[in-house]
Amino acid sequence: MNKEVKVADNAYWVGYVDDRKVPFHRLTLEKGTTYNSYLLKTEKATVIDTVDISFGKVFIDKLSEYIDPTEIKYIVINHVEPDHSGGLPALANKAKDAVIVTTELGAKELKEMYRLHDREFLIIKDGDKLDIGGKQLIFFETPYLHTEETMITYCIEDKTLYPCDIFSSHVATYELFNDLATEDITEDFEVYYQLIMHPHRPYVQDMIEKITNLEIEIIAPSHGYILRDNPQKYIDIYDRMSKPATEEKRALILYSTMTGNTRNIAKELRKGLEEKAIDTKVINIKKNVDIDEIKQEIENSDAIFFGSSTRYADMVGGLEEVLKELARMDLSDKLGIAFGSYGWSGEAVEVINDYLKDSNLKVVDSSLIIKSTGMDDLKFPIRIKFSPGEAESQDLKESAYVVGDLLLA
Template identity: 35%
Template sequence: MKKIALADNVYWVGAVDWNIRDFHGYSTYRGTTYNAFLIIDEKVTLIDTVKKPYKSELMHRIHTIIDPKKIDYLVVNHVEMDHSGSLPEVVEAINPEKIICSKMGHKALMQHFHRPDWPFHVVAPGEEISLGTKTLSFLETRMLHWPDSMFTYLKEDQILFTSDAFGEHLATSERFDDEVNQDVLMHEATKYYANILTLYSPLVKKLLAKVQEMQLPIKMLAPDHGVVWRSNPGKIIEAYNRWCNHQGNGRALVIYDTMWESTKKMAKAVAEGLHEQGVEYKLLDLAVNHRSDVMTDVLEASAIVLGSPTLNNGMLPRMADFLMYMRGLRPTNKVGASFGSYGWSGEAVKMMNEILKEMNIVVCHPGVKTQYVPEHAQLGECVELGRTVGKAMQAMMAGEQVESLA
């Protein structure tokens, strides 16, 4: 196996998962990687492990560089199973002198593996450990996106090992950002943030401010998924700064599901109103767009318009599923509205508006309901809804206050 070096005596020893297509409800059409890193020094150090089925791949990569039994320290940046699933077998194989983790990492490791006999070394934020010629320091990053998360900084090589931050689910034969298609890279990085980190945006904001305050020189960002950012780590940091501040791109999304095409007709009329107002839009039918792909568009959108018929006094199941998913991630700094058809009750529009309001999305129109099949006048109301959303979105982006109308 070819050795993949990040710097002198610093190697990638992770695994590539080409076949995974679902990550707890998040579609991973391009697979993923489970990154681990090996530092050769007086104290040989392994940073993170891999998902349990990939333990042999990890150990084989280490074997090409050094006898695994020569590893002295094992750093656990994150306890989630895609990074620590192989930990018991790895610990048994290498018998490390220290297992380095955060205070919350120690608690999580005990709760997962119940091994008080392991040689834990709990590090405090800012603590340094000398490996010989190289030095590690640690930055606690609680709730990015688990309580145990931390970053590890390799001082001499200016590499920040960032656990689940700055990553993307992307299986490739290449290991660095400058070796892959940039459009694909940024799409997958956006999707990763949208579906994993949006909820934690206030903490991301604080973390970016903390790193700036510390004035850490960073040559590389080495996340636990995807490629290592070596050519331009500032590119992904700048993107995270936009995303954590919920900066919209001026686009509106019309997200809908339909039963007998009536709501679909309404969706197209709403889109026509947005177009007349000069707003770029996307029509996203939940029957053909996975929730995590829709959420990727939601991250940077400035307006969200929801459409669903009423079924059994509620929404269609796909809309209910998507809204539960989006509500958990809590995107904000947007305007929104709802519409839908119904047969005899018509609760869906009110329900969708309530969920938008729960997420602090400004509902700028009370909504449009149509019984059975919309006629010309009712489609005109949908066009007007689209215009209203477009105007409200443009006002919000201009810094004006927009009032809720629902």
């Protein structure tokens, strides 16, 4: 047996150190990384997260030094991305009776990714507990840190938090523990936060609130150093770096409407923006508008929403007169968002979006949102059929929240 790596009483590191230059999220990890997996060797032996899909066999060999995999009762998957769940197929093949513990969305994704439709899953929700025989785990859902299905696991007896990607660092380290590091790890820790977590900073604040009352002596993430020396320091770094900007931001909503549906969309967007403390002004662009006055409002704003109803595949009112001015303005430091209502086709929204792309506004579309946040459930530009109902109103608020978060970055 290789030298065992003990994290806590009957808790062991069974991961893999990848000391190559690792391609990851369109980057190259020059310092490599670690894939941290943990075995809790209790009466109901439990594995928390696995390793990258490339190292499934090595993972099983490592795990087998500690336990016969057939004895494993639970496999906790905090996050389904293949650098964490990739060892699951190999492990599930050995631990044939093990129950897979994850969120509802996590279960759906794991079943599809690894053809595990016939396996037993335990679906968790916020605050659920699991007795694994000598230790008790408690789970918290942490959506969008950094994908929607993510959760974190806390061992009550060991006072150890297993947060998967949260509190990680991309470093290939054989020391594994931050108190054994030969250099200050703070920069690597903060760089990881900026690259992976910062686009989701509002959810970081939600996560911190959930763990505030936990007594945490060890943070055992899924990449990089295990934080057993002053773990609160790293929680504080996340708290500080995820706080919203204090500088006041302004949004402007310009719209033209026929029957009031687009006005109703504008109202919902305004509610969401104001809940994010974004100072928001709404202007109905009718046929006769003072272009110079509107241009000044645009200059004074950080994000501008342009909306119209669709009539005969085109915009209504005086909005197009405003849009024609955008290409002659320097708007490079501003966000531009197209929205509108329609009954049959909704071309007006796309025409607006074309005008925005012809300017130097930073256009908020679905591609930008996915690349910056990973969220794929909200669609930009914003198109609502007729007037927004309850579900559409909630989506509009969520869309406004996302734009607000981009402004507060």
